[in-house]
Amino acid sequence: MIEVINLKKRFGEKEVLKGVNLTIEDGEDIAILGKSGEGKSVFLKHIIGLLKPDEGSVLVDGIDITKLSKRELYQIRRSFSYVFQGAALFDSLTVFENIALPLRERAFSEREIKDRVKEALSLVDLDGIEELYPAALSGGMKKRVGLARAIVSKPRYLLYDEPTTGLDVITAWRINKLIKKINKMEGTTGILVTHDIRGALYTSDKIALLSDGVIVEIIESSRYKEAKTEKLREFLEAGGFLD
Amino acid sequence: MLKYLYLAARGTGQAFILLWDSILSLRELRKIKRPFVEQLEFFGTRSLFLVALASSFVGMVSSVQTAYQIKDYAPLDLLGMGVAKVVMMELGPVITALIVAGRVGAGMAAELGTMRITEQIDALETLGIDSIRHLILPRLLAGIIMMPLLVVLADFVSIMSSAIVSALYLDIPFSTFFSGIRMYFYPIDLFGGLLKSVAFGFLIAFVSSSFGYYAKEGAKGVGIATTQAVMYSSLFVLMADYILGVILYG
Numbered sequence: 001m002i003e004v005i006n007l008k009k010r011f012g013e014k015e016v017l018k019g020v021n022l023t024i025e026d027g028e029d030i031a032i033l034g035k036s037g038e039g040k041s042v043f044l045k046h047i048i049g050l051l052k053p054d055e056g057s058v059l060v061d062g063i064d065i066t067k068l069s070k071r072e073l074y075q076i077r078r079s080f081s082y083v084f085q086g087a088a089l090f091d092s093l094t095v096f097e098n099i100a101l102p103l104r105e106r107a108f109s110e111r112e113i114k115d116r117v118k119e120a121l122s123l124v125d126l127d128g129i130e131e132l133y134p135a136a137l138s139g140g141m142k143k144r145v146g147l148a149r150a151i152v153s154k155p156r157y158l159l160y161d162e163p164t165t166g167l168d169v170i171t172a173w174r175i176n177k178l179i180k181k182i183n184k185m186e187g188t189t190g191i192l193v194t195h196d197i198r199g200a201l202y203t204s205d206k207i208a209l210l211s212d213g214v215i216v217e218i219i220e221s222s223r224y225k226e227a228k229t230e231k232l233r234e235f236l237e238a239g240g241f242l243d
Numbered sequence: 244m245l246k247y248l249y250l251a252a253r254g255t256g257q258a259f260i261l262l263w264d265s266i267l268s269l270r271e272l273r274k275i276k277r278p279f280v281e282q283l284e285f286f287g288t289r290s291l292f293l294v295a296l297a298s299s300f301v302g303m304v305s306s307v308q309t310a311y312q313i314k315d316y317a318p319l320d321l322l323g324m325g326v327a328k329v330v331m332m333e334l335g336p337v338i339t340a341l342i343v344a345g346r347v348g349a350g351m352a353a354e355l356g357t358m359r360i361t362e363q364i365d366a367l368e369t370l371g372i373d374s375i376r377h378l379i380l381p382r383l384l385a386g387i388i389m390m391p392l393l394v395v396l397a398d399f400v401s402i403m404s405s406a407i408v409s410a411l412y413l414d415i416p417f418s419t420f421f422s423g424i425r426m427y428f429y430p431i432d433l434f435g436g437l438l439k440s441v442a443f444g445f446l447i448a449f450v451s452s453s454f455g456y457y458a459k460e461g462a463k464g465v466g467i468a469t470t471q472a473v474m475y476s477s478l479f480v481l482m483a484d485y486i487l488g489v490i491l492y493g
């Protein structure tokens with residue numbers, strides 16, 4: 001379970017998170033919507049400890065990760081994967097080595113690594129590109145390799161930062177289907193950050209709106225029509241889901 | 244002005260945290276075998292040719308310069324000795340370090356800076372891989388190990404090219420040139436220079452990787468980090484050269 005309590009973060013004069021509260025139960029999948037620059041990426045980075053808050057805490061299974069040492073944090077991160085907005089593939093490694101890295105760190109056997117990498121690549125429809133370097137891939141392929149790298153270790157928590165932004169509609173929809181499939185797998189908890197409202201409703205049990213530094217509203221995806229706040233209604237309207 | 248002092252202090256603080264974390268991660272040395280070998284290769288090969296080329300000119304000009312300086316009051320038999328000393332103690336380590344700062348230092352800062360702004364460093368961290376252990380430590384070790392080797396090469400090339408120029412244009416036979424070197428050779432001349440080069444290798448790797456590791460957003464940030472890496476590496480090399488010169492030979 002992940003509990004975010006009164007999370008605050010500012011960069012210089014700019015207050016980005018102004019007290020975010022959010023609880024995500026095990027096995028639950030939530031999508032966090034928000035306009036560009038609202039602090040979605042900043043929020044997601046706090047959940048895995050890449051950024052430290054000015055105030056507030058992030059509890060992962062009851063442990064406040066904002067207070068952990070580097071080593072302890074690395075231990076907790078073993079049960080997480082993070083899909084970066086820009087894929088963040090390692091330039092100096094082949095696609096195979098990129099995806100294999102999380103497994104190498106966890107001391108898997110060579111045989112198992114081979115099998116798992118192949119399996120992950122085929123899940124994202126990219127069979128046979130093991131020996132290419134990231135520089136040779138298109139933007140969409142990079143994003144999918146980033147996704148493969150995230151799922152290869154079969155983590156409990158998956159954090160996705162705009163996995164479909166900037167992709168053509170077909171590829172984007174394939175990724176949404178894939179995320180839904182991963183989310184439905186037993187024991188995985190997904191946090192998806194996006195401004196793709198359709199993808200959010202499709203992949204996740206709940207949607208939440210981050211606006212002006214706080215979570216404005218959380219609602220079950222199946223009952224989105226009952227959204228109460230003006231801001232979330234506007235978002236749904238803009239996506240063509242309310243009229 | 245105050246803002247610059249603040250930024251400088253903060254930068255220095257960050258750099259020392261980086262250093263301290265690298266030292267702590269020495270315990271996990273066996274985990275970085277691969278990046279370490281890569282960095283050794285990067286450090287060595289990237290500047291090998293340039294160092295050799297520059298050193299040959301350093302040797303040649305040393306012959307001419309030394310001959311001009313001593314010809315009125317010392318026999319030219321001593322020229323080999325003079326050149327060898329100045330090359331081993333000073334020119335070999337310093338010129339090599341400045342070339343390496345320009346080539347390898349810039350390369351390190353650009354590479355790490357790019358990794359920072361494309362979130363590759365964050366990606367390592369999310370995988371539970373210590374980015375300092377994985378990226379900084381191999382570079383520091385490679386700097387410490389490769390720099391003396393490059394300087395040995397530089398010393399050798401400089402002295403040989405000096406011997407050749409002396410034989411061709413100053414009528415000093417090889418035998419005279421080298422017996423001069425042997426007669427007045429003190430081990431500290433060579434080892435002092437090599438000791439300096441260890442310090443220079445460390446400084447270049449440390450300064451350049453700090454600037455890269457903490458590069459700011461955007462392609463512009465990487466450019467700034469790269470320029471500053473070269474500038475400060477070179478400056479610190481010259482400062483360290485003076486301090487070590489006083490300690491070793493003063």
Ligand SMILES: Nc1ncnc2c1ncn2[C@@H]1O[C@H](COP(=O)(O)OP(=O)(O)OP(=O)(O)O)[C@@H](O)[C@H]1O
Pocket residue numbers: 011014016034035036037038039040041042043085
């Ligand atoms: N390291 C940082 N230093 C300073 N400001 C930052 C930093 N990271 C983020 N910000 C600022 O915080 C705000 C929120 O950024 P964030 O990247 O979280 O937005 P976002 O909601 O993910 O937007 P997008 O949809 O465009 O990715 C922005 O104004 C950004 O400039």
Ligand SMILES: [Mg+2]
Pocket residue numbers: 040041042085161162
């Ligand atoms: Mg973002």
